[in-house]
Amino acid sequence: MFTITKKMNLSHDVHWMDVDAPYIARKAQPGQFVIVRIGVTGERIPLTIADSDRDAGTITLVFQEVGKSTMVMGGMKQGDNIDDVVGPLGVPSHIEKLGLVVCIGGGIGIAPVHPVARGYKEAGSKVISILGARTKDLLIMEKEMVKASTEVRVCTDDGSYGQKGFVTNVLEDLIKEGAPIDVIVAIGPVPMMEAVSKLTKPYGIKTVVSLNPIMVDGTGMCGACRVTVGGEVKFACVDGPDFDGHEVDFAELRLRQRMYLKEEREAIETLTYMSE
Amino acid sequence: MNDKNKTTPKKELVPRQPMPEQPAEERQKNFKEVPYGYSPETAMIEARRCIQCKKPRCVAGCPVGIDIPGFIKAIEDGDFPESIRILKESNALPAVCGRVCPQEDQCEILCVLSVKQEPVAIGRLERFAADWEREHGEVKLPKVAPPTGRKVAVVGAGPAGLTVAGDLIVKGHEVTIFEALHKPGGVLVYGIPEFRLPNEIVEFEISNLEKLGVKMVNNVVVGKTFTIKELMEEEGFDSVFLGVGAGLPWFMGIPGENLNGVYSANEYLTRSNLMGGFDFPRHDTPLKKGKRAAIIGGGNVAMDAARTAKRLGAESIVVYRRSRNEMPARIEEIHHAEEEGIEFHFLTAPVRILGNDEGSVVGMECLKMELGEPDDSGRRRPVPVKGSEYVLNVDVVIVSVGTGSNPLLTKSTPGLELNKWDYIVVDEKTGATSIPGVYAGGDIVRGAATVILAMGDGRMASGAMHRYLMGEPEEEPEES
């Protein structure tokens, strides 16, 4: 049993949750994730460790309600228990002291990019973060990102806050300004990571993306999470989740993520039916 | 007690007792166990067939050397508690082995009766004794020795790890099992389906271990949550056993393998067995049931996947490169699969998997093979027949072409010696690895093998671990 020690809403469907998991908190590094199973009939879903506190023995999960499991989690409160949390899984993000690092978080992707930005900054790199959201109310963790970065630029699709446009517009401006970027870390929806990778490829700027295929065990045992990178099949849970964005087959990833669309809708229907 | 051979010659006339089972038409729609097991009367009749050889050849075929005539004699005498006592001297999980051991290649193939007639049904009798004990609430937990003050960590709760835990807890050591998944049992719970090995049997054995004092800690991936070094230096474990299995699924590397609807057998079976995917949406984990499923491979795992797909409502087709004779699956499994209406395409190799715009499987192109010269393994090598391509209409493909060593733990453990296939190198007589105090056994040492071999490894390692923990010198093992 893993107890929820804190729970809050960041926007209407995005939640922050601290979970008591001392062993995981002690080991967690930026870029790693856990697999959560809420209860006996639950699915195993991967969530990035957005933060961890060794002393308190807690890890922070930030998640968006997109389907049955995340909706049920969204309804949980402080003091409730989650049956299973396992981790920290995946290869930690590579972090070193560099001249300039650009961290891009799109939507819910701001949560997982946060520890990476902080890590680079603590290592002594200059960090410019670009945060994107559909609209002002959906922008999360701006305060935390300001702390974790040297400079933050915000954009919204509808222009309700910050610059109007996509993170790629902001990034393009930055590149054109001639910023000497050493590496870009982009985490967010697949189309965003793909667009960023496409933009940076002609410039030859190293671009790291964090892939989120469907997973089951998270230990390399099932192969559900296979992605094609540089023409080779990789298991994202053990070989990743970070990969070179210029090498990733995004089209395949997008199709694979939609594998259970029909079943997921059915699951939500039974959830609504049960709560009526 | 071995001396009855000559006195009752009539015995040889009794045929091997069949085990009643669910009819094929019915069982292909449910996940309930296929064979029902012997009644006490049938078990005693079957037990009487054993001629109690003085030098029983059958025992030599059992990897853990069970006193086979001994436990069978007890059944014949109706002394079921005695029979289970004898079994448990050598085998911690008789209810499991009686069901899934490849008996026909191990103990039964050597039974003297098989010269003239069918061998004694050793596996069925073993299963009977174990089921009788469980169903009659007769389980006697062994006595636990006084605490030694030594702490042991077992990594992986498969048959190898469970055996080590059971052996060392009764010797008075403190035992903790760390399991990566949310449920212990290893392949017994995530791989082998309910209709061959009901989960409740494994759960029961694990609850007995817990009653003896074994601590079960799920959701710990050693190599990630803890390293072996941390377990020994910071968490105070004096010795560690690695029984992490061979869980890395192989794919074939053919085009279309990443289409939606293509599974490794591990994923397919895990979704169904461990996650309850057969019961979606009551369980949250979805599984593509499919209308027609192709299962690639010819081993036990392929049979399990094919029979699972059938039960989920798909037409189920096994595609195998060689012929029926070369199939590595147990005869009983092939037989059961055939009865359940599973189709077999022998001498057939997949070339590529075909998809639609949505990235879902719509077919699989295959090539006919013929048998050529024997290869290194002595089996005739399949060679493609030119121009024999054809398309199999399927919407699910389950790849079951074997598994390899999962590098997650081994790569995080400096100083752990591996062979060229990345399996752990151990001392053959003790299971000791290249790191002092660390032992290993089961599939992570042998490559994908069997339940009983994993348990045998566990038994051997637990003996050596006990001596190590007590500071006793490593003795020369006795020859038997």
Ligand SMILES: Cc1cc2nc3c(=O)[nH]c(=O)nc-3n(C[C@H](O)[C@H](O)[C@H](O)COP(=O)(O)OP(=O)(O)OC[C@H]3O[C@@H](n4cnc5c(N)ncnc54)[C@H](O)[C@@H]3O)c2cc1C
């Ligand atoms: C390494 C990794 C880290 C992630 N970190 C976060 C995070 O920090 N915050 C966050 O909100 N989301 C994160 N995700 C995505 C998250 O796992 C999915 O949103 C979640 O599984 C959805 O489950 P559901 O039952 O609510 O929705 P469903 O209705 O089951 O699915 C909705 C969509 O989520 C994806 N999905 C479903 N099941 C899985 C699964 N088992 N594994 C991966 N994706 C799945 C699919 O694309 C699907 O279309 C991460 C995914 C990965 C692989």
Ligand SMILES: Cc1cc2nc3c(=O)[nH]c(=O)nc-3n(C[C@H](O)[C@H](O)[C@H](O)COP(=O)(O)OP(=O)(O)OC[C@H]3O[C@@H](n4cnc5c(N)ncnc54)[C@H](O)[C@@H]3O)c2cc1C
């Ligand atoms: C579908 C299928 C059918 C089979 N049918 C038969 C059969 O009929 N008869 C037969 O004899 N054999 C059969 N086998 C083979 C048999 O199941 C295996 O040989 C046996 O289970 C190996 O036992 P093990 O203890 O070595 O490992 P496993 O049973 O594989 O158990 C290993 C355990 O370790 C855990 N683990 C892995 N890595 C870590 C880590 N880093 N930290 C913590 N825990 C970890 C795993 O989650 C797992 O629970 C079958 C196998 C499969 C897959």
Ligand code: SF4
């Ligand atoms: S454990 Fe397996 S090999 Fe040994 S006697 Fe039992 S069925 Fe035969």
Ligand code: SF4
């Ligand atoms: S070889 Fe056959 S008949 Fe002889 S003891 Fe073993 S089981 Fe009995």
Ligand code: FES
């Ligand atoms: S999630 Fe199973 S191998 Fe990656």
